[in-house]
Every structure is written in structure tokens, then in C-alpha cells.
Amino acid sequence: MAETVKVLVPEEDVAKRIKELGEQISKDYAGKQVHLICVLKGGVFFMCELAKRITVPVSMDFMSVSSYGDGTKSSGVVKIAKDLDETLEGKDVLIVEDIIDSGRTLYYLMDILAKRKPKSMKLCTLLDKPERRVKDVKVDYVGFNIPDEFVVGYGLDYAQRYRNLPFIGVVEGVE
Numbered sequence: 001m002a003e004t005v006k007v008l009v010p011e012e013d014v015a016k017r018i019k020e021l022g023e024q025i026s027k028d029y030a031g032k033q034v035h036l037i038c039v040l041k042g043g044v045f046f047m048c049e050l051a052k053r054i055t056v057p058v059s060m061d062f063m064s065v066s067s068y069g070d071g072t073k074s075s076g077v078v079k080i081a082k083d084l085d086e087t088l089e090g091k092d093v094l095i096v097e098d099i100i101d102s103g104r105t106l107y108y109l110m111d112i113l114a115k116r117k118p119k120s121m122k123l124c125t126l127l128d129k130p131e132r133r134v135k136d137v138k139v140d141y142v143g144f145n146i147p148d149e150f151v152v153g154y155g156l157d158y159a160q161r162y163r164n165l166p167f168i169g170v171v172e173g174v175e
């Protein structure tokens with residue numbers, strides 16, 4: 001069977017939900033500056049769209065953590081491939097992720113970042129797959145809860161492809 005992508009969350013629904021999240025975050029951080037941390041590579045599309053919908057002052061930094069390699073299963077080994085440029089001390093940090101799946105990546109990452117003494121630290125994810133959780137992670141903002149399927153698009157890849165799809169999809173026809 002040829003590899004195809006079935007739409008799970010259409011582009012319009014993603015855009016609408018990101019706008020709502022931006023409004024909620026703007027209310028919750030009223031009078032503050034929010035320091036967005038993008039978890040590369042997957043978080044980059046969501047972070048750009050979310051940042052445009054936040055009306056309080058925003059600063060941004062980027063880091064890259066990898067545990068999936070090119071497959072569909074987490075190796076359980078989380079590596080920092082690129083660290084943040086700036087310190088977190090005294091900042092109101094909001095980590096922006098594409099997906100929380102097993103929870104391993106964020107469990108590990110939040111533990112490291114908490115040691116850098118942010119004033120506050122919250123987590124915002126576009127997608128959450130609660131059924132797959134292995135490590136307990138507190139998620140403050142969720143775009144969509146999704147079923148246990150391997151998804152692509154809006155930053156999410158399968159073997160590094162499909163990140164650029166403007167919707168969330170499920171790849172069919174792969175083993």
C-alpha cells in the first residue's frame with residue numbers, strides 16, 4: 001500500500017485553537033513578559049503561530065532535544081543537541097512543544113530547566129496523547145487531546161518528512 005496522509009485535525013481547526021490558546025495565555029500572563037522556549041524541531045511551527053497570538057511582551061529561545069531518531073518509537077534516551085542561548089533565572093518560562101507522547105522528553109527537560117531557577121515554568125503543547133504516558137508530566141495548556149496514533153504535520157515528522165504539512169495527519173501504509 002502506498003504511503004498516504006489522512007487528515008486528523010484540519011488546518012482551520014488548528015489555527016482556531018492556537019488563537020484561543022494565545023488569548024488564554026495573554027490573560028494568564030497579564031502584566032508580565034512571557035519567555036517562550038521552543039523545543040526543536042517539532043515545536044517550531046506551533047511556537048511561531050502561537051507567539052503571533054500572544055498580546056503580552058514575548059521573548060523567545062530555542063533548544064533541541066531528541067529521543068525518537070527517525071522511527072516511530074522513543075528510544076528512551078533523551079539527548080540535548082542544542083542548548084538555550086539565554087539564562088532562565090527570574091523569567092516566566094513557557095515551554096512550547098508539538099506533542100507530549102510518552103512524556104519522557106518533557107519529564108527530562110523540565111527537570112533540567114527547573115534547576116536554572118525560572119520565576120515560573122509552564123508547559124504548552126499543541127497535541128497530547130494521554131493514553132501513551134509513561135512519565136508523568138503536568139501540562140498547563142493543550143491544543144488537542146488525540147488518540148494513540150502516530151501523527152505528522154505542523155512540525156511533527158515521520159523520518160524527518162511531513163513537518164511542513166499545514167494540518168495534523170496520520171500516515172497510512174507504513175509498517
Ligand SMILES: O=P(O)(O)OC[C@H]1O[C@H](OP(=O)(O)OP(=O)(O)O)[C@H](O)[C@@H]1O
Nearest residue numbers: 040041042066067068101102103104105
Ligand atoms: O513524549 P515523548 O514520547 O518524549 O515524545 C515527544 C517528543 O518527541 C518528538 O520529538 P523528537 O525527539 O522526535 O525530535 P524532533 O522534535 O526533532 O522531531 C516531539 O517533538 C516531542 O519533543
Ligand code: HPA
Nearest residue numbers: 101149150151152156157
Ligand atoms: O505521533 C508522533 N508523531 C511524530 N513524532 C512524534 N514524537 C512523539 N510522538 C510522535
Ligand SMILES: [Mg+2]
Nearest residue numbers: 042068156157
Ligand atoms: Mg520527531
